[in-house]
Every structure is written in structure tokens, then in C-alpha cells.
Amino acid sequence: MIDLHHVVTPNGHKVKIMLEETALPYKIIQYNLLEGTHLKPEFRQINPNGRLPALVDHDPIGGGPSMAVFDSGAMLFYLAEKSGRFFGSSPRTRHLAMQWLMWQMSGLGPMHGQAHHFIRYCPEDIPYAVNRYMNESRRLLEVLDRRLREADYLAEEYSIADMAVWPWIRAIKPVGIELGDYPNLQRWYERVGARPAVEAGARLPEGHWMTQTAQSKVKLTEEQWSNLFGENMLKSGRAT
Ligand SMILES: N[C@@H](CCC(=O)N[C@@H](CS)C(=O)NCC(=O)O)C(=O)O
Incomplete structure (x- = not known):
């Protein structure tokens, strides 16, 4: 059995999709970022980085005691190795899958994440930051659109790279980007x-912000802001 420490965000959905694809038995342990349920010391034992998602496999690859894995890309890789699926059926497609997975983890996710931050969460309007991250986000979407003009899937065959990218594409609407501007990506x-x-792994509650187009600011209480970006977040990571 795998415990999935989960949150309803693109990074969370990537891993849930893979668990659904492989039908590995799993149990969801749900967190609420605004309430700071991920800031507890118990969660640091599972993920020293204190972020979601993370997993604990009670029947790990290679045997031995339960194993914790954090960072969504590493988790996808772990589940691919465990199941023997969705990581390329040849050396060529395996390396393509790794390449696009790395690209998602180092580029698409962080850049879109910063665009979301400065458009939706930053209490001030900082046009330089918004332009910087929106330009980079759009550039990365162009990269995807070009890749998907020549191939049906990022690694030629469906893989963990597609699972890593897909939930981030669903989240472009709330920062004001239209998927229709990228026809190959849309297909x-x-x-x-x-x-x-x-569908099952990335299902959203009705009216969730990820499906909305408005670029409106998220209103956070002081406590919520501190949990996400301030002292509460910092405090939880300090060595005691
Ligand atoms: N590189 C990490 C990023 C994880 C991450 O930033 N997760 C967000 C939710 S998607 C989080 O836990 N945020 C909580 C916080 O910022 O305190 C991964 O891919 O798993």
C-alpha cells in the first residue's frame, strides 16, 4: 500500500494520475495548504523539503522498511520503476521521457508557479515580475506546441512526462493564457x-479556481499568508 500525501494542485495531480494509470493500491492523506497542515513536524519526517506531494511506500522497491519519496518528478520516476510502466519502452523513448520530465520540473512548473504567485497571490502589483514570468511561461508553451506538432506525446509514447505536464496546462487559464493559442498543445x-x-486522478471540485479564467487576487488572512509564504512557513523548516 502507498500513502499519497496529497494536495489539490498540479504537482499533486501528476502523481495521483500515475497511481490511477498503474492501478497500484494507494490511500490519500489530504492536506490543506492554507491551514498549514503540511507544516507539522510529522510531515518533515516524510518530506524534509516540507512540500507536497510526497508518498510513503509500505511495500517498497527492493524490499526493506517503508520508504518515503518526495518531489513529484522523483515520485513519478519511482512509480514508473515500481510498475514497470509509462517510462518508455525503448532506450530512446525512456531518455525522451526523462528529458521532458526534467524540463517540466525545472522549467514549466517553477515558471508557471511564479506567474501564479505574482498574478494571484502577491498583495502588490509588480508589473516587472508579472511580465518576466508570463513571458517565460508563454515561451515554454511555445516549446510544447512545437514539440507536439511533431509527436503525439512528449516522449513519442504516453509517459510520465505527459502526466507531469498535463495538470500545469489545465492551470494556465487563471493566469489569463488561452489554450486555443497553442493548437498542437490543445489537441x-x-x-x-x-x-x-x-480524469479520475485530476478531478476537481466544482468551480475550483483552476478552471476559472479570472486573474483575480486570492484573498488570504494573515495566518494563511504566513503559512504559505511567511514566518509560519519558515519556522516549520528550522532545525530545532
Ligand atoms: N518540486 C516540488 C514542488 C512542490 C511544491 O512546491 N508544492 C506546493 C504545492 S503544489 C506546496 O507544497 N506548497 C506549500 C508551501 O508553499 O508551503 C514537487 O514537484 O513536488
């Missing part, structure tokens, strides 16, 4: 989104 988005495991 891929629909193709991947039609998979039952993607």
Missing part, C-alpha cells in the same frame, strides 16, 4: 485528458 491536452485515469 494533446484533449487526448491526454480523455484518458479515464487522468
Whole structure:
């Protein structure tokens, strides 16, 4: 059994999609970032980085005691190795999958994450920061659109790289980007989104912000802001 320490965000959905795709038995342990439930010391034992998602496999690869894995890309890789699925059926497609997974983890996720931060969470309007991260986000979408003009899937065959990218593409609307501007990406988005495991793994509650187009600011209480970006967040990571 795998415990999935989960949150309803693109990084959380990537891993849930993979668990659905592989039908590995798992149990969800749900967190609420605004309430700071991830800031507790118990969670640091599982993820020293204090972020979500993370997993604990009670029947780990290679045997031995339960194993914790953090960082969504590493978790996808772990589950691919455990299941023997979705990580390329040849050396060529395996390296393509690794390449696009790394690209998502180091580029698409962080840049779109910063665009979300400065558009939706930053209490001030800082046009330089918004332009910087929106330009980079758009550039990365162009990269995807070009790749998906030449291939149906990022690694030629459906893989963990597609699972890593798909939930971030769903989240472009709230920062004001139109998927229709990227026709090849849109076709891929629909193709991947039609998979039952993607539908089940990435299901959103009705009216969730990820489906909204408005670029409106999220209103946070002082406590919530501190949990996400301030002293509470810092305090939870300090060595005691
Ligand atoms: N590189 C990490 C990023 C994880 C991450 O930033 N997770 C966010 C939610 S998607 C989080 O835990 N935020 C809580 C916080 O900022 O305190 C991964 O891919 O798993």
C-alpha cells in the first residue's frame, strides 16, 4: 500500500494520475495548504523539503522498511520503476521521457508557479515580475506546441512526462493564457485528458479556481499568508 500525501494542485495531480494509470493500491492523506497542515513536524519526517506531494511506500522497491519519496518528478520516476510502466519502452523513448520530465520540473512548473504567485497571490502589483514570468511561461508553451506538432506525446509514447505536464496546462487559464493559442498543445491536452485515469486522478471540485479564467487576487488572512509564504512557513523548516 502507498500513502499519497496529497494536495489539490498540479504537482499533486501528476502523481495521483500515475497511481490511477498503474492501478497500484494507494490511500490519500489530504492536506490543506492554507491551514498549514503540511507544516507539522510529522510531515518533515516524510518530506524534509516540507512540500507536497510526497508518498510513503509500505511495500517498497527492493524490499526493506517503508520508504518515503518526495518531489513529484522523483515520485513519478519511482512509480514508473515500481510498475514497470509509462517510462518508455525503448532506450530512446525512456531518455525522451526523462528529458521532458526534467524540463517540466525545472522549467514549466517553477515558471508557471511564479506567474501564479505574482498574478494571484502577491498583495502588490509588480508589473516587472508579472511580465518576466508570463513571458517565460508563454515561451515554454511555445516549446510544447512545437514539440507536439511533431509527436503525439512528449516522449513519442504516453509517459510520465505527459502526466507531469498535463495538470500545469489545465492551470494556465487563471493566469489569463488561452489554450486555443497553442493548437498542437490543445489537441494533446484533449487526448491526454480523455484518458479515464487522468480524469479520475485530476478531478476537481466544482468551480475550483483552476478552471476559472479570472486573474483575480486570492484573498488570504494573515495566518494563511504566513503559512504559505511567511514566518509560519519558515519556522516549520528550522532545525530545532
Ligand atoms: N518540486 C516540488 C514542488 C512542490 C511544491 O512546491 N508544492 C506546493 C504545492 S503544489 C506546496 O507544497 N506548497 C506549500 C508551501 O508553499 O508551503 C514537487 O514537484 O513536488
